[in-house]
Amino acid sequence: MEPVRITIFDTTLRDGEQSPGCSMNVPEKLRMAHQLDRLGVDVIEAGFPIASEGDFAAVQAIAAVIRRPIIAGLARACRPDIERAWQALKDASRPRIHVFLATSDIHLKYKLRISRQQCLEQARDAVRLAKSLCQDVEFSPEDATRTDLEFLLQIVQAVVEAGATTVNIPDTVGYSMPAEFGELIQTIRQRVPGIEKVTISAHCHNDLGLAVANSLSAVAAGARQVECTINGIGERAGNASLEEIVMAARVRPDRYVYKTEVVSEQLFPASQMLSEITGVPVQPNKAIIGRNAFAHEAGIHQDGMLKNPLTYEIMTPRSVGVPDSTLVLGKHSGRHALNLRCEQLGFQFERRELDEIYRKFVVLADKIKHVEDHHLMELIRQTHGGRRIPPAPVADLPLAIAAAAGSGRDYPQKPLSFPLPAEFSPSGLPLNPMAEHHSEQEDYLWGV
Numbered sequence: 507m508e509p510v511r512i513t514i515f516d517t518t519l520r521d522g523e524q525s526p527g528c529s530m531n532v533p534e535k536l537r538m539a540h541q542l543d544r545l546g547v548d549v550i551e552a553g554f555p556i557a558s559e560g561d562f563a564a565v566q567a568i569a570a571v572i573r574r575p576i577i578a579g580l581a582r583a584c585r586p587d588i589e590r591a592w593q594a595l596k597d598a599s600r601p602r603i604h605v606f607l608a609t610s611d612i613h614l615k616y617k618l619r620i621s622r623q624q625c626l627e628q629a630r631d632a633v634r635l636a637k638s639l640c641q642d643v644e645f646s647p648e649d650a651t652r653t654d655l656e657f658l659l660q661i662v663q664a665v666v667e668a669g670a671t672t673v674n675i676p677d678t679v680g681y682s683m684p685a686e687f688g689e690l691i692q693t694i695r696q697r698v699p700g701i702e703k704v705t706i707s708a709h710c711h712n713d714l715g716l717a718v719a720n721s722l723s724a725v726a727a728g729a730r731q732v733e734c735t736i737n738g739i740g741e742r743a744g745n746a747s748l749e750e751i752v753m754a755a756r757v758r759p760d761r762y763v764y765k766t767e768v769v770s771e772q773l774f775p776a777s778q779m780l781s782e783i784t785g786v787p788v789q790p791n792k793a794i795i796g797r798n799a800f801a802h803e804a805g806i807h808q809d810g811m812l813k814n815p816l817t818y819e820i821m822t823p824r825s826v827g828v829p830d831s832t833l834v835l836g837k838h839s840g841r842h843a844l845n846l847r848c849e850q851l852g853f854q855f856e857r858r859e860l861d862e863i864y865r866k867f868v869v870l871a872d873k874i875k876h877v878e879d880h881h882l883m884e885l886i887r888q889t890h891g892g893r894r895i896p897p898a899p900v901a902d903l904p905l906a907i908a909a910a911a912g913s914g915r916d917y918p919q920k921p922l923s924f925p926l927p928a929e930f931s932p933s934g935l936p937l938n939p940m941a942e943h944h945s946e947q948e949d950y951l952w953g954v
């Protein structure tokens with residue numbers, strides 16, 4: 507079955523930037539936009555031009571130099587916003603005006619203080635105005651998932667008739683459940699006349715940790731655009747995470763027969779750049795791009811990883827731009843991992859010597875969390891023997907093992923040190939950690 511193409515709409519620079527601590531200045535936004543272009547996203551929502559002079563300048567600057575993707579600017583459903591957005595976007599090679607208006611009763615009553623009828627007219631008029639300026643118009647009924655269904659269907663029909671080319675369904679407050687959100691998308695597809703002419707989009711927030719699940723459910727129900735952000739940044743608990751959506755489809759094409767044009771090897775660089783620019787670190791256990799996403803400490807995992815990474819990895823680190831897996835040397839590490847690390851540091855041991863170092867290592871790892879290289883060197887010094895060999899070229903090994911790798915304290919300023927430090931300069935010594943003969947059982951028993 508031919509995979510269905512999904513449009514990736516990145517809103518890191520708009521919704522993402524609205525999250526606390528994530529604001530970016532114009533040069534920073536421009537730098538990030540270049541990376542999003544390299545990443546291969548289809549749409550970059552560059553900002554909310556009427557919100558500030560800086561936002562206007564950023565949208566204008568991005569529209570001027572980033573020529574491949576569609577550049578979108580956000581506007582409330584009123585003339586000044588739409589005209590300001592168009593001013594910022596008009597030099598883009600592929601501009602899009604993104605108009606939004608809240609449609610739930612709670613927003614109409616307390617925020618906008620307008621009736622449903624006024625809301626309907628305002629949405630239609632706003633889309634008509636935007637359409638008179640720009641061919642590509644997206645409309646979002648804000649808080650769609652808490653909007654009365656019949657009214658939501660009326661609004662969607664009105665904006666489709668007024669010329670919207672994309673209808674985005676936002677779960678603005680992160681309230682929806684995956685099956686429910688999928689049903690909503692399906693109902694819209696079934697009941698709105700003319701909906702087949704436009705692209706249905708999903709915009710999910712992560713307040714219940716379901717943004718990605720909801721987005722995938724929407725895609726399964728017929729949505730063909732997903733709005734998401736790098737590192738899942740965004741208002742409150744964030745938006746759907748771009749890297750998770752992209753990799754879900756890539757790792758499970760049997761369940762999700764969809765493709766994107768995202769260059770997955772650029773995911774980690776994009777994540778790192780965003781952290782570096784905003785100073786907001788990624789949680790260590792964040793899927794796909796977190797520091798621990800490819801780290802293995804437990805001995806049984808490490809041993810399996812050294813024999814064949816497929817034992818514990820469903821995708822390779824390199825496929826998302828992480829140079830290599832990281833085996834963290836801690837008290838759960840096995841002898842195999844310790845030996846490989848020693849070899850990387852330039853020492854090769856006889857079996858008995860390794861046993862002795864390993865015993866000392868386990869005692870030390872029990873006291874301190876992560877055994878770093880200098881600790882290991884001390885243990886090696888205490889142990890007689892050890893044939894000095896040239897340091898191993900880490901990049902050539904099946905797995906890079908770094909003691910206390912990416913040692914979290916100074917992350918994200920020094921997330922993972924690539925290119926590799928000078929002491930790991932390739933020396934050409936072929937090492938084959940798979941060539942050891944000792945029984946697997948021993949690897950597990952030690953350190954537990």
Ligand SMILES: [Zn+2]
Nearest residue numbers: 521678709741
């Ligand atoms: Zn949002």
